[in-house]
Amino acid sequence: MTEELKEIFISTISRYSDRYKKLGRHVHTLGWGSDEQQHYRFRQVLRNVNLEDKKLLDIGCGFGDFLSCSHQAGVNLSHYTGWDINPDLISEAAKQHPDSNFDVINLAEKENLEPVAQVGVMLGVLNLNFKDRYDNLKFSKMMIEKAFTSVSETLVVDFLSIHKTPDYPAEDFVFYHDPAEMLSFSLSLTPSVRLIHD
Numbered sequence: 563m564t565e566e567l568k569e570i571f572i573s574t575i576s577r578y579s580d581r582y583k584k585l586g587r588h589v590h591t592l593g594w595g596s597d598e599q600q601h602y603r604f605r606q607v608l609r610n611v612n613l614e615d616k617k618l619l620d621i622g623c624g625f626g627d628f629l630s631c632s633h634q635a636g637v638n639l640s641h642y643t644g645w646d647i648n649p650d651l652i653s654e655a656a657k658q659h660p661d662s663n664f665d666v667i668n669l670a671e672k673e674n675l676e677p678v679a680q681v682g683v684m685l686g687v688l689n690l691n692f693k694d695r696y697d698n699l700k701f702s703k704m705m706i707e708k709a710f711t712s713v714s715e716t717l718v719v720d721f722l723s724i725h726k727t728p729d730y731p732a733e734d735f736v737f738y739h740d741p742a743e744m745l746s747f748s749l750s751l752t753p754s755v756r757l758i759h760d
Contacts (some may be wrong), residue, residue, distance in 0.1 A: 563629045563635070563670060563671055564696075565594045565608070566695055566696045567670060569658070569695070570678065570692060570695060570696055571647060571670070572590075572724070573650075574690070575647055576600065577646050578591065578592070578648045578650070578651060579648060579650045581748060582632075582650045582651065583650075585598065587625055587654055587658075588740075589627075590708075591625075591651075592624045592651075593689070594626075594686075600627060602629070603629060603685060603720060604632075604685075605631070605635075606629050606720075606744055606758065607628070607683055607685070607707065607718050608631070608635050608637065608652065609631065610710075610718075610756070610758065611681060611716055611718055612662060613632060613637050613639060613681060614637060614639075615624065615638060615639070615640045615760065616626060616639060616640060616679070616680045616681045616715075617640055617641040617642075617643075617678075617679040617681070617705050617752065618632075618639050618640070618641070618642050618643070618679055618680075618681050618682070618683070619643050619678055619679035619682040619683070619712055619713055620642065620643065620644045620645065620682075620683050621645050621646070621679070621682060621683065621684040621687060621709055621712075622645070622646055622647075622684055622685065622686060622687035623644030623645060623646050623651075623655060623664065624650075624653045624655065624686075624688060625648060625651060625654050625656035626642075626644050626649050626658055626662065626664065629642050629644065629659055629662060630640070630658070630659075633722060633729060641663070641679070642662045642663065643662075643663045643664075643665070643679060644659075644662065644663070644664040644665070644670065645664075645665055645666075645669065646664075646667070647656060647666065647667070647668045648666070649666045652664045652665065652666050655668040665696075669705060669712070670701075670704065670705065670707050672706070672708060672712075673709055675691040675711040675712050676711070676712075677711070677712060677713050677714035678712055678713070679712070679713050679714070680713060680714050680715040680716070681713060681715055681716045681717075682710075682713035682716070682717045682718070683717075683718045683719075684705065684706070684709050684713055684717070684718070684720075685717045685718070685719075685720050686720065687705060687708075687719075687720065688701070688702045688705065688719070688720075688721045688739070689722060689735065689736055690735065691735050691736055692737070697738040699739075699743070702721070702737075702744070702745055704742040706719055706747070706748070706751075707751065710751050710752070716756055721737075721738075721739040722736055722737070722738050722739065722746065723737045723739060723740075723741050723759060724740050724741075725759070726738070726740065734739060740758060741759055745757045
């Protein structure tokens with residue numbers, strides 16, 4: 563891993579730890595605008611992917627909120643694993659879900675990956691704009707490829723699109739992906755791809 567990426571991860575861990583110390587277990591700690599925004603995103607996954615009796619890998623799991631949402635929706639997972647680079651978030655997630663498996667893992671550092679679950683979700687991980695510190699598109703493709711290798715059936719990834727509605731405020735700290743380019747990249751990994759842009 564490059565020194566630039568190492569520095570980005572160090573600053574990212576620090577940012578979320580600082581937020582956690584200030585806000586505690588709150589959606590704003592994780593960068594979500596509101597509970598409703600977070601739950602809306604989660605519901606799109608649950609609407610489009612069958613998780614019943616599946617092993618799930620949650621990459622960038624934060625407090626394990628996707629697991630909570632799955633339970634509330636009545637989904638019975640056979641096993642849940644949550645990975646996050648921030649130990650404070652993982653510690654809080656483990657308190658909230660003592661029967662689940664949470665680990666401090668940076669996917670970008672992992673090599674020789676093999677599937678650890680049938681289904682993986684990676685939500686919100688690709689949103690931060692690195693600007694001139696690192697190539698966002700290169701990072702996104704690397705993370706998606708590693709995540710895809712970590713699951714045996716389905717990977718769900720979200721990102722913000724360059725095709726915004728007129729009332730959506732553009733934010734300087736967010737990286738907006740070109741959905742056509744991401745679709746093309748995804749098709750290089752597998753012919754079975756669904757792009758949802760509504």
